[in-house]
Amino acid sequence: MNITELSLAELSEKLHGKELSSVEATKAYFEKINAVDGEIGAYIRLTESVALQQAENADKILAEGKGTALTGVPYGIKDNICTKGSITSCASKMLENFNPPYDAFVTTKMNAENAVMLGKMNMDEFAMGSTTENSAFKVTKNPYDITRVPGGSSGGSAAAVAAKEAVFTLGSDTGGSIRQPAAFCGVVGLKPTYGTVSRNGLVAFASSLDQIGPVARNVEDAAVVLNSIAGHDSLDSTSVNRIYGDFTAEMKNGVKGMKAALPKEYFGEGINPEVRAAVINAANEFEKMGVEIQEVSIPAMEYALPAYYVISSCEASSNLARFDGVRYGYRAENYADMDELYKKTRSEGFGKEVKRRIMLGSFALSAGYYDAYYKKALQVRTLIINGFNSIFENNDFIISPVAPTVAYKIGEKTASPVEMYLGDIYTVPVNIAGLPAISMPCGADKDGMPIGMQLIGKAFSESTLIRAGWAFENR
Numbered sequence: 476m477n478i479t480e481l482s483l484a485e486l487s488e489k490l491h492g493k494e495l496s497s498v499e500a501t502k503a504y505f506e507k508i509n510a511v512d513g514e515i516g517a518y519i520r521l522t523e524s525v526a527l528q529q530a531e532n533a534d535k536i537l538a539e540g541k542g543t544a545l546t547g548v549p550y551g552i553k554d555n556i557c558t559k560g561s562i563t564s565c566a567s568k569m570l571e572n573f574n575p576p577y578d579a580f581v582t583t584k585m586n587a588e589n590a591v592m593l594g595k596m597n598m599d600e601f602a603m604g605s606t607t608e609n610s611a612f613k614v615t616k617n618p619y620d621i622t623r624v625p626g627g628s629s630g631g632s633a634a635a636v637a638a639k640e641a642v643f644t645l646g647s648d649t650g651g652s653i654r655q656p657a658a659f660c661g662v663v664g665l666k667p668t669y670g671t672v673s674r675n676g677l678v679a680f681a682s683s684l685d686q687i688g689p690v691a692r693n694v695e696d697a698a699v700v701l702n703s704i705a706g707h708d709s710l711d712s713t714s715v716n717r718i719y720g721d722f723t724a725e726m727k728n729g730v731k732g733m734k735a736a737l738p739k740e741y742f743g744e745g746i747n748p749e750v751r752a753a754v755i756n757a758a759n760e761f762e763k764m765g766v767e768i769q770e771v772s773i774p775a776m777e778y779a780l781p782a783y784y785v786i787s788s789c790e791a792s793s794n795l796a797r798f799d800g801v802r803y804g805y806r807a808e809n810y811a812d813m814d815e816l817y818k819k820t821r822s823e824g825f826g827k828e829v830k831r832r833i834m835l836g837s838f839a840l841s842a843g844y845y846d847a848y849y850k851k852a853l854q855v856r857t858l859i860i861n862g863f864n865s866i867f868e869n870n871d872f873i874i875s876p877v878a879p880t881v882a883y884k885i886g887e888k889t890a891s892p893v894e895m896y897l898g899d900i901y902t903v904p905v906n907i908a909g910l911p912a913i914s915m916p917c918g919a920d921k922d923g924m925p926i927g928m929q930l931i932g933k934a935f936s937e938s939t940l941i942r943a944g945w946a947f948e949n950r
């Protein structure tokens with residue numbers, strides 16, 4: 476049996492059936508990581524001793540016939556999610572030695588189910604980027620072609636799942652950072668409705684947009700992980716207190732009679748023809764399964780990208796003010812006074828892209844420009860929310876591409892930040908409106924690079940998306 480080939484559902488069955496122990500599975504994963512991660516670079520840090528300890532504990536629980544679907548399952552976690560006792564660096568020099576005194580809500584959930592943490596995943600510094608090239612430490616490669624980017628910012632999380640270096644991983648998505656790398660690496664990524672997964676212990680990028688979610692081998696596995704991490708948390712004031720239920724419960728009920736929309740703005744200028752064809756083809760497949768497809772329009776979509784970059788940078792400039800060299804994180808060595816301490820610490824501790832966002836955000840929030848930029852962006856936000864709402868009055872979900880292209884070459888877009896930002900055009904509207912979306916494979920281009928499609932639903936309709944995604948995967 477090739478242990479690292481097993482999906483979460485398959486592995487869990489074997490662990491509970493005592494065909495395999497968690498220690499064996501964990502060791503198999505470290506072997507795999509040792510064999511391939513030198514080339515892929517998905518992990519920023521391994522937590523081997525923690526993992527083996529957790530695996531032994533899991534085996535005790537499993538031996539008693541107890542445990543859950545995640546007990547003993549090896550996984551990886553993005554390096555902007557706090558793990559007590561294990562460095563959480565956000566791939567930044569600023570937090571290179573930051574050892575969190577507490578676990579994030581999702582880490583606590585994983586620990587409560589005795590899942591096994593293999594290590595922390597590489598990412599763009601503070602989750603700002605679309606390729607992982609902004610990591611202060613290393614560049615992750617796309618397992619399908621190591622000359623190409625894995626996407627970002629959760630590039631390590633997606634590459635690890637694609638290269639079978641973890642059963643699943645957790646990522647974060649502020650403007651597409653789970654969905655776009657999932658698409659580039661041919662795996663499944665799920666961005667939950669805003670408020671479904673607590674942000675407590677997720678190092679903040681843009682608080683009104685950030686959500687944690689799973690990257691997994693298939694839709695079912697993503698749903699199983701979501702079952703574990705969804706839920707109310709009094710330590711996150713935006714966490715929604717509701718009964719989330721079992722996301723796999725309706726998974727196999729099929730899509731017959733559902734309605735899906737294709738917003739024309741998602742298929743316009745700038746989309747690669749092969750990506751377009753693959754997504755349209757997927758829509759046709761849904762039609763064959765009994766889904767009624769209709770073309771719709773969200774005119775405000777045109778402004779989604781600039782609105783996202785204004786809102787996210789404004790929030791980032793405020794959130795990142797805490798890194799001042801005084802309380803924790805990096806501190807410059809030589810300084811004459813407090814002003815110099817701040818200046819030097821932030822100049823030396825942050826990378827180029829992070830500084831760019833801080834400057835952009837500070838500018839847009841400054842007194843003279845607030846109305847012209849930030850306020851305008853919030854007005855666009857309302858228009859986009861209204862646009863989605865009107866589509867969901869008559870439709871169960873939206874089918875769209877995830878990104879305009881497949882994974883591109885490492886270094887191809889680093890010279891032009893704006894060109895890189897343009898690649899986020901299809902993912903950011905979902906965060907602006909706080910909606911759930913699944914990114915899943917729907918084909919490949921002529922070079923064999925994966926193409927992803929995105930299924931978007933109204934707030935708290937994850938079950939519908941999972942049902943549609945599962946039906947597509949098992950058609």
Ligand code: GLN
Nearest residue numbers: 602603604649650651652
């Ligand atoms: N690529 C987008 C950005 O750089 C999204 C990042 C994210 O979702 N964390 O802002």
